[in-house]
Amino acid sequence: MCYGSVTCAAFVSITKGVSVNARFRMKRKVALGVTALVAVTVSAVSASAAPFPDGNGSSDHWGVITRNTVGSPVAALRTGPFGSFGVQGPAARPPYGQGSLGIETADDSTSLTPSSEMVVFGNEVDFYGAPVLGLNQVGFRVFQTSENVSYGGAGNMPNIRFEINPNLTGAPASTYSSMVWVPGPSPVVDRWSPYLDATTTGRWFLTGTAATVTGCTQVAQCTFQQLKTALNDGGPQPTIYTAAVSKGRDSMWIGAVDGLRINRTVYDFEADGVKTHRIG
Numbered sequence: 001m002c003y004g005s006v007t008c009a010a011f012v013s014i015t016k017g018v019s020v021n022a023r024f025r026m027k028r029k030v031a032l033g034v035t036a037l038v039a040v041t042v043s044a045v046s047a048s049a050a051p052f053p054d055g056n057g058s059s060d061h062w063g064v065i066t067r068n069t070v071g072s073p074v075a076a077l078r079t080g081p082f083g084s085f086g087v088q089g090p091a092a093r094p095p096y097g098q099g100s101l102g103i104e105t106a107d108d109s110t111s112l113t114p115s116s117e118m119v120v121f122g123n124e125v126d127f128y129g130a131p132v133l134g135l136n137q138v139g140f141r142v143f144q145t146s147e148n149v150s151y152g153g154a155g156n157m158p159n160i161r162f163e164i165n166p167n168l169t170g171a172p173a174s175t176y177s178s179m180v181w182v183p184g185p186s187p188v189v190d191r192w193s194p195y196l197d198a199t200t201t202g203r204w205f206l207t208g209t210a211a212t213v214t215g216c217t218q219v220a221q222c223t224f225q226q227l228k229t230a231l232n233d234g235g236p237q238p239t240i241y242t243a244a245v246s247k248g249r250d251s252m253w254i255g256a257v258d259g260l261r262i263n264r265t266v267y268d269f270e271a272d273g274v275k276t277h278r279i280g
Contacts, residue, residue, distance in 0.1 A: 050129030050239075052263045055278050059267070061125040062274045065244060071117030073248065074104035079271045081143050081256055084190040091191040095141045096268035097275065100258040101245060103158060107151070107252040114249055120161060122244025127262070132164050132179070132238040133228055137263050137279075138198040140245065143256040144186035152251025154185035160198055160260070163242040166210040169235035177210035180246075182221060195259065199224045 053059065064075050079099045083092055094100045105117045138160060148156050160181040166174060183202040186193045196202070203221035206214055214230035216222035222230065231238045245257050260267040261279070268275040 050131075052130050052134065052265070053126045053276065054264050055276060057276050059123065059126055059274050059276055061123045062267070063121065065120040065122045065124060065242065068120040068244075068246075069118060070112065070249060071106065071110045073106070073117040073119035074102065075119045075121035075245075076102050077269055077271050077273070078102040078256070084145070087191045091188065093192070094256075095192055095195075095259045096266065096277070097270050099270035099272075100143065100256040101269040102256050103245070103247050104254045105248045105252060107250070116249040116251075118246065118248030120244045120246040122161070122242050122246075124242045127162075127240045127243045130240045132162070132166075132240055133232055135162075135228075135263065136199065137261055138181065138224075139196050139261050140198075140257050141195055141259045142183075142186055142193045143191070143258075144189050144193060145255055146189045148251075148253050148255055149185075149189060151253065155182075156251045156253055157183045157186065158245055158247040158253065158255070158257055159183070161244045161246040162240050163244075165239050165241065166206070166214075166231060167236040167238045168210060168213050168231070169233050170213045171209045172235075174209040174213075176208065176241075178207040179227070180205055180207070180218075181224075192258075195261070 069075075077099060078101075080094065081100065081102075082094075101121055103119060103121070105119055107116045109115065109117055140160065142158065144157065162179040164177055164179050166177045168174065181198040181202055181204050183196050183198065186196070188194075198204075204216060204224055204227045205211060205218045205221045206216050206227070207218075210231075211217040214222075214227070216227050216230055243262060245260060247253050258269050260269070264279050266277040266279060268277055
């Protein structure tokens with residue numbers, strides 16, 4: 001119905017304009033809402049599945065993780081080792097460049113129980129938030145000595161260690177565990193080993209509540225695939241906090257590690273820093 005001086009035609013025109021503007025605003029709000037929802041979803045996915053480092057260059061984020069280190073062990077970027085004496089060819093030099101990560105730990109030098117040392121040389125930045133189940137290549141090369149074997153047997157070797165949030169449905173309150181690779185004996189001593197593949201050799205275990213829930217304990221260790229299967233229990237994906245090379249707390253060990261591989265990136269430990277090389 002029309003009122004006052006406004007004609008019916010004008011009224012209809014105004015009404016249509018208001019209706020069109022209202023519909024336009026509604027569509028715009030819906031579009032903006034969908035865009036915001038997509039942005040939030042993408043952001044959530046990115047945060048829960050951060051990518052692994054992948055490329056050539058260097059990383060400044062490697063060093064001794066002080067909160068995990070016990071006693072006064074050594075983990076230092078160094079030149080060499082070259083040898084041992086009489087050894088020639090590729091096995092007599094670091095597999096990448098001129099340097100490596102030198103490691104020294106003692107078996108009886110602290111007032112703690114046990115009295116042995118532990119050192120963790122790692123990266124608390126670059127792997128944060130990456131998916132544990134996204135790990136598909138892990139390993140390193142080691143300079144093992146016959147003396148180290150005499151100190152603790154053929155299995156006296158350094159480890160690869162990931163601190164993780166296991167995100168287990170069977171233990172939702174447990175947000176921390178260490179995921180540790182225990183390599184088998186090095187196939188050679190007093191020289192650089194070939195690549196030791198942590199996904200097909202050695203054993204893995206978890207620490208804390210996650211070990212009990214998954215069954216991958218230090219006493220009952222798992223293969224890499226068994227560990228990933230146990231962590232893939234239908235809940236949120238387990239994620240990585242840190243990645244590291246470690247040794248201890250057990251037997252004395254003096255040696256070196258180089259060419260740490262995590263997925264498509266090899267970490268080349270050199271005296272002047274950590275270089276990265278992409279594979280594939």
